[in-house]
Amino acid sequence: MKVAIIGAGAMGKWFANFAKENLGEVTVADINAARSKKVAKEVGVKAEETCEDAVEQADVAIIAVPIEKTPEVVKSMARAMHAGSLLMDVASVKSDVVHAMNELDVDLELVSIHPLFGPGSTILEGKGFVAVPVKPGKRYAQFKNRLTKLGASITEMEAEEHDRVMAISQCLTHFVLLSYLSALRSMKETKLAEKLSTPMFSTLLELAKAALAGNPDLYGEIQGMNRSAKLARGIFMESCRSLDVAFAANDVKAIRKIFKEAMIMWGQTEAQSAYKRLYEHFEGGKK
Numbered sequence: 001m002k003v004a005i006i007g008a009g010a011m012g013k014w015f016a017n018f019a020k021e022n023l024g025e026v027t028v029a030d031i032n033a034a035r036s037k038k039v040a041k042e043v044g045v046k047a048e049e050t051c052e053d054a055v056e057q058a059d060v061a062i063i064a065v066p067i068e069k070t071p072e073v074v075k076s077m078a079r080a081m082h083a084g085s086l087l088m089d090v091a092s093v094k095s096d097v098v099h100a101m102n103e104l105d106v107d108l109e110l111v112s113i114h115p116l117f118g119p120g121s122t123i124l125e126g127k128g129f130v131a132v133p134v135k136p137g138k139r140y141a142q143f144k145n146r147l148t149k150l151g152a153s154i155t156e157m158e159a160e161e162h163d164r165v166m167a168i169s170q171c172l173t174h175f176v177l178l179s180y181l182s183a184l185r186s187m188k189e190t191k192l193a194e195k196l197s198t199p200m201f202s203t204l205l206e207l208a209k210a211a212l213a214g215n216p217d218l219y220g221e222i223q224g225m226n227r228s229a230k231l232a233r234g235i236f237m238e239s240c241r242s243l244d245v246a247f248a249a250n251d252v253k254a255i256r257k258i259f260k261e262a263m264i265m266w267g268q269t270e271a272q273s274a275y276k277r278l279y280e281h282f283e284g285g286k287k
Contacts, residue, residue, distance in 0.1 A: 001142075004029065004054040006077060007064035008039040010119035010215070011090055015062050016043045018124075022146055029054035052080040055087075060139060063089040067221040071100035083107040086139035090115060092170060092218070093225045094132055098159035101134040109137040114162065116169075118214065125151030132159050167228035174219050175233050177211045180204065199282040 001024035005016045008030035016039065019026045026045040030036035033049055040047035048054040055061045055077045065073050070091040078087055086109040091097050094112050101110045115121075116128040129147060131154050133140065144154055157165075184190045184205075193201065211219075223229050246254035263271065 001025070001059045002057055003027070004048075004051075004058035004061040005064060006030070006051050006054060006061060006073060008032070008036040009064060011115070012062075012064035013039045013043060014119040014121070015064055015090065016040070016045055019060075019062070020045055022150065023060065023143075027054045027058065051077060055081050055085075057082070058085060060086045060143065061088070063087070063091075066217070067091045067093050067225050070097045074100050075104065078104050078106045078108055078110075081106070081108055084137075084139075085109070086111065086137070086143065088113050088140075088143075092166065092222050094130075094159035094162045095227065096225070098132050098134060108135070109140050110134040111136055111140050112159065114166075120213070123151075127152045129154045130162050131156045132162060163226050164228045166222075167226055167232040171223055171226055171229035172232045172236055174211065174222065175229075175236065177208045178219070181208050181211070184208070199278050202282055203278060 003019040003023050003026045005012050005019065005026065005028045008016075008028055012028065012030070016026055016028050020043060026043070027048050028036045028040045028043070028045055029048040029051040030039075031051070033047075037047045051073070058081065061077055061081060063070060063073050063077060070089050074087065074089055074097055081087060084107065087101075088111050089097050090113055092114060094114065098112050101112060104110065111134060112132040114130040116130065121127060124147065129152055131144070133156055147154055187193075194205070197205070223233075242254070243258070245251075
């Protein structure tokens with residue numbers, strides 16, 4: 001199987017490695033030819049001068065470019081691919097790219113996928129993918145089967161549902177961590193707090209620091225292009241305001257209500273298990 005990776009950023013490089021090890025012959029291309037050559041050399045695969053050259057003979061093309069550029073790149077690559085091949089993208093927001101795929105009049109398999117992890121991942125076992133099958137066929141079935149055999153899970157859904165769910169698991173999570181980092185930066189005693197660290201502070205701070213290893217432009221794209229993100233942020237900020245009012249008034253009933261309603265979602269057993277895992281992580285890091 002011939003695979004073309006379009007985009008030589010962090011996720012493009014990850015997919016080039018993955019495809020080399022699991023799918024077949026790999027070619028990398030990027031609008032920046034020097035970057036694609038550099039990544040191809042590091043991975044040990046071929047680089048093409050143009051993206052069109054890369055996809056022309058490919059059986060599978062995976063588009064790994066900025067979210068905003070993905071729909072137009074999908075359209076241009078579709079025109080260069082041969083009949084029966086599979087065209088996929090890995091954008092974190094799906095509505096616009098799936099709309100672009102639905103508008104294509106081509107003899108191609110079309111699937112929009114979203115790996116629910118970043119380029120730091122070293123194994124696929126236990127990892128998740130979302131797939132929006134626009135026009136699936138045998139090549140997508142082969143790709144899906146390969147992921148499954150490697151221990152990954154694939155959840156298929158519509159583009160709009162994907163974006164609503166990602167507004168919670170991605171947009172809201174990033175927003176909380178970035179807000180936390182911004183607040184810590186404004187507090188004079190943050191460094192001392194690290195020395196007097198509690199398990200919950202240590203764990204949250206570690207997550208916030210990990211966010212700094214990501215791409216700030218990507219975080220911005222996800223927030224700006226997911227139409228459900230603004231609602232998620234608004235709900236979170238309203239929750240913060242309500243909780244602030246409750247604390248200011250020493251309103252224990254309001255806080256108990258939060259506990260009660262959250263327990264309905266997860267239950268006491270899961271809460272205790274999470275607490276146990278928190279201390280296992282905290283104490284493990286102290287050894």
